[in-house]
Amino acid sequence: MNPDSAFLFFVALFLLLIINSVLLQLVSATPTALPFQLLSLLSLKSAIKDPFSSFHDWDPTPTFTKSGFQDPIWCSWSGVECHPNSPEITSLDLSRRNLSGYIPSEIKYLTSLIHLNLSGNSFLGPFPTAIFDLSHLRTLDISHNNFTSIFPPGISKLKFLNVFNAYSNNFTGPLPLDLAHLHFLERLNLGGSYFNGRIPGSYGGFSRLKYLHLAGNILEGQIPEQLAYLTQIERMEIGYNTFSGGIPSEFPLLLNLKYLDIAGANLSGTLPWDIGNMTKLQNLLLFKNRITGEIPQSLGKLEALEELDLSENQLTGAIPSDLYNMKELTELSLMGNDLSGEIPEALGDLPNLASVQLWNNSLTGPLPQKLGSNDKLLQVDVSSNMLTGPIPPNLCHGNKLFKLILFSNKLEHELPASLANCTSLTRFRIQNNRLNGSIPYGFGLLENLTFADFSNNNFSGEIPADFGNAVRLQYLNISQNAFGASLPENIWNSTRLEIFSASSSEIVGDIPDFIGCRSIYKIELQENNLNSSIPWTIGHCEKLLTLNLSLNSLTGIIPWEISTLPSITAIDLSRNLLTGTIPSNFQNCSTIESFNVSYNMLTGPIPSTGTIFPGLHPSSFIGNDGLCGEILAKPCAADTLTAGAIEVRQQQPRRTAGAIVWIMAVAFGIGLFVLVAGTRCFQAKYNRRFGGGDEEIGPWKLTAFQRLNFTAEDVLECMAMTDKILGMGSTGTVYKAEMPGGEIIAVKKLWGKYKENIRRRRGVLAEVDVLGNVRHRNIVRLLGCCSNRECTMLLYEYMPNGNLDDLLHGKNKGENFCADWMTRYKIALGVAQGICYLHHDCDPVIVHRDLKPSNILLDGEMEARVADFGVAKLIQTDESMSVIAGSYGYIAPEYAYTLQVDEKSDIYSYGVVLMEILSGKRSVESEFGDGNSIVDWVRSKVKIKDGINQILDSNGGASCASVKEEMVQMLRISLLCTSRNPADRPSMRDVVLMLQEAKPKRKLPGNVVAEC
Structure with missing residues (x-):
């Protein structure tokens, strides 16, 4: 080889070595930067349970080309976003995919990640600390999961974090202290878990924080005054905890605060006197606390305020007169306090006012006469005060008013005729006032009116005939007035009328023919001056349950058609001038529980066969000299x-x-x-x-569980005369009874025979004694128990709005209730709170064992009360447990092989109730298929496209996007509660917290119809 050739050879060899070195660097650099990201994603895919194949497009195969080079195709995978100029992953969104399992430690290889969203899934176990290695994170959302245990230290490593959302998990222990080192944090949400202890004072050191949410935990102690140092804070929600003390006096320093919610937090003390300094405040929610004292006058300086809710506290004094400054105010709620004085006239001048809730105070004077003139008023409830004067004439000026509740005041003068033209009105209650004049014509023509109560006033003159043309009216009460007129001939023609009460109203003349009577199940016309015969057309009232025509001057005979009514349970024809005999057909009528024909002019024998008359008291027939028979x-x-x-x-x-x-x-x-x-x-x-002196039967005994203003004799006397049956079940009949002092109670007379086993009855009374100590707002109160050796009667508080089954599946379906998602949610939460009390706060634990809509009663404000809990247990027999431990469609699947019921059985039943609330369907329907329940149907629907839309009831607001989102959250809860494995079901305490996290937006009731 010559020198020139050798030189060229060495140059070529040198160049080849350089090229190989560069290639080796490229090859070695690529695996460290890109394959680790792929490894991280594939580790996630393998560790996470994915029932709906959310990762179907996470296929690594196309990432390897024929040339062997790697192509970052993961940037096109669902939920993955890369940097626009490189294959680095900057965002990973796995939210709302029904994922479960755990997050693997390999997630730490996504070193360029800026946004991570794991929300809306079911991830379990402790929070993965590997996420703390993602040092570039700006946004971290782990809300709506099941992360447990104490929140681990280390989050301070995420020094650039702007948003941290951990809402709705199962974290326990104290709030994480090292969060205070995150100086760039702007939004912090730790609500809806089980964090306990105090709010750290260091949480007042977030210099950029605009949003703080700690609500729905188990926090206690005083609210730290350091929170007043959050100078940039705009929204603070720290309610639904158990604090001590009051609102820190430094809070008025929060000059940028727009939204403050410390509701249901056990606050005491008074409101800060300078609260008016928070001039940017738009929403002030402090309801359900123990705040005392007067409402500060400075409140009138809050000119930006839109919503003020101080209800259910212990406030006294007058409503501030400076309300006229609150030009943006839309909702005012001060109900359930002890406010006095007059309602400021300025209230009527507020241009945006839509909702006024002032009921249950001690307010006096007139209502502002300009109220409603702004054309925006939606609802007014000032009931149970001492208001006087006339009803404002322009309450429905904008024709948007849907609820007007004025009962139990001292209002005077005539009804404004404009109210009879208020087509938006659905609920109208003005009973127990001093109103006079005549009822204006037009109320019966209001197309949306479902409930109207004019009772206990001084109305006179003609009863408007348009009531017979009402298209949606279900309840009409005109009792205790002074009409001095006859009933309209078409009064029974209202197609949906269910209850008609016109007692003690000085009504004269004939009873109109009952032709056209369709839906009525209760007619009350007692204590009037009716002087005709009872029309035989009463047979047209096929749904009639209760008929009271007592204390009139009716003549003629008792029509035999009454005895043919298929559902009649209570009849009172006493104290009239009736003649003839008692139709023998009655002895074949098995539904009657109460029958009173005393003090007439009847003759002939009292039927002695059948199931009715032998069991009645002789007082039902006295005062008829011509009657005879064994009972007399x-x-x-x-x-x-x-x-x-x-x-x-x-x-x-x-x-x-x-x-x-x-x-x-x-x-x-x-x-x-x-x-x-x-x-x-x-x-x-x-x-x-x-309860006479018969030693075998024994005397009557009243066992009271609280102070009662009546005796056993009062109950017995009322039961002998009452005709007001509220319902019948497998355990007995429930009556409505008014005690001598005016108290209205519900009396449940348990089924039983005279020779019933005495030991079993003693067991009943012993268990009743335990249940008598139950005290919770969502449990129907057991007032007492009347018993002897033959019979037991349980005394409960009276629930005027019936039960959930009637509202979901009865005649009201699709109307006022079903359009109100807020009401459905309120009922669901109330039931959960009641069962939670039985499971977690009672010693010994009480298991309901038969939770279903018909056992969920509703009080006057649609607050849910669980009823009949333990009654199945009280009346145990030696028969199979399946007879008494639940109802078909609500029994947990494990019952088939364990034959036992416990707290988890109740939770399964509650999940079924939630599904009924959400879907509007019964627990068992033919469309579900043979042998299937609503649980099977729902689980099949969630697996198909648009299946959720088929589940959610459009009448409940599912057509509105914001409502649908809240309904889906509740659907998830119902699926958890109905897990086949009892161990997978949450505790009822967990359910309550999850429901509180899913609470509807507070403005929903007023806007749902307009927006949806």
Whole structure:
């Protein structure tokens, strides 16, 4: 090789070595930067349970080309975003994919990640600390998961973090302290978990924080004054905890605060006197606390305020007069306090006011007469005050008012005629006032009106005939007025009318023909001046349950058509002028529980066969001299004549005077014997029913669980006369009873026989004694128990709005209730809180065992009360447990092989109730398929496209996007509660917290119709 060739060879070799070195660097650099990102994503895919194949497009195969070079195709995978100029992953969004399992440690290889969203899934276990190695993170959202245990230290490594959202998890222990080192944090949400202890004072050191949410935990102690140093804070939600003390006096320094919610937090003390300095405040929510004192006058300086809710506190004094400054105010809620004085006239001048809730205070004086003139008023509730004067004439000036509640005041003068033209009105209650004049024509023509109560006023004149044309009216009460007129001839023609009450209203004339009576199940016309006969057309009222025509001047006979009504349970025709006999058809009517025809002019025998009359008290028939029969211990004339005829045939045709005397003596003896025997029979029946001296039956005993203003005798007397049956179930009949002092209670008379096992009854009373100590706002209160050895009657508080089953599936479906998602949510939360109390706060634990909509009662404000808990347990028999431990469609699947029910069984039943609330369907329907329940149906629907839309009830607001989102959150809760494995079901305490996290937006009730 010559020198030139050798030189060229060495140059070529040198260049080749340089090229190889560069290639080796490229090859070695690529695996360290890009494959680790791929490894991280594939590790996520393998560690996470993905029931709906959310990762179907995460396919690594195309990332390797024929040339062997790697192509970063992961940048096109769903949920993955890369830097626009490089293959570095900057955002990973796995939210709302129904994922579960755990987050692997390989996630730390996504070193360029800026945004990470894992929300809306079911990730379990402790929070993965590998995420703390993602030092470039700006946004971290882990909300709506099931992360547990104490929140681990190390989050301070994420020194550039702007947003941290951990809402709705199961974290325990204290709030993480090292969060305070995140100086760039602007939004912090730790609400809806089980964090306990105090709010660290260091949380006041976030110099850029604009949003703080700590609500729905178990935080206690005083609210730290250092939170007033959050100079940039705009929204603070720290309610639904158990703080001590009041609102820090330094809070008015939060000059940028727009939204403050410390509701349901056990706050005490007074409101800061300078609260008006928070001039940017738009929403002030402090309801359900123990705040005392007066409302500061400085509140009137909050000119930007849109919503003020100080309800359910202990506030006193007057409403500030400076309300006229609050030009943006839309919602004012001060209900449930002890406010006095007059309502400021300035309230009527507020241009945006839509909702006024002032009920249950001690307010006096007139309502602002300009109220409603702004054309925006939606609802007014000032009931249970001491207001006087006239009703403002322009309440419905904008024709948007849907609820007007004015009852239990001292309002005077005539009803404004404008209200009879308010087509938006759905609920109208003005009872217990001093209103006079006539009821204006037009209320019956209001197309949306469902509930109208005019009772206990001084109305007179004609009863408007348009009530008979009402298209949606379900409840009409015009009782206790002074009409002095007859009923309209078409009064029964209202197609949806269910309850009509016109008692004590000086109504005269005839009862109109019942032709057209379709939906009515209760008619109350007692204590009037009706003087006709009872129309035979009453047979058209096929759904009638209760008929009360007592204390009138009705004549003629009792129509036999009444006895043909298929559902009639209570009839009171007492104190009239009725003649003729009691139709014998009644003895075949098995539904009647109460029948009173006392003080008429009836004649003939009382039917003695069948199931009704032998069990009635004699007082139901007294005052009818011509009635006879065994129940009155008065033999009928035909029976006496027959007995005499037999005696005569036994004698010779001719008798002396002595023989005649002897015959008379025998007849007298027989009569005396019959009288004594009948008297003893009557006394035995009376004692058996009302606790006379019969030692076998025993006297009546009243066991009271709180101070009662009535006695056992009062209950018994009322039960003997009552005709107001609220319902019947497998355990007994429930009556509405008004005690002498005016208290209205519900009396449940348990089914039972005279010779019932005494030991079993003693068990009933022993368990009732335990249940009598239950005290919770969402549990129907057991007031007491009346019992002897024959009968047991349970005394409960009265629930005027019936039960959830009627509202979901009865005649009200699709109307006022079903359009109100807020009401559905409120009921669901109330039931959960009640069952949570039974499971976690009672010792021993009480398991309901038969939770279903018909056992969920609703009070006057639609607050849910769980009823009949433990009753199945109270009346245990030796029969199979399946007979008493639940209802078909609500029983947990494990019952089939364990034959036991516990707290997890209740939680399963509650999940079924949630599904009914969300879907509007019953637990078992034919469309679900043979042998399937609503749980099977829902689980099948969530697996298909648009299946959720088929589940959610459009009448409940599902057509509105914001409402649908909240309904989907509740659907997730229901699926958890109905897990087949009992161990997978959450505790009821967890359910309550999850529901609180899913609470609807507070402005929903007023806007849902307009927006959706």
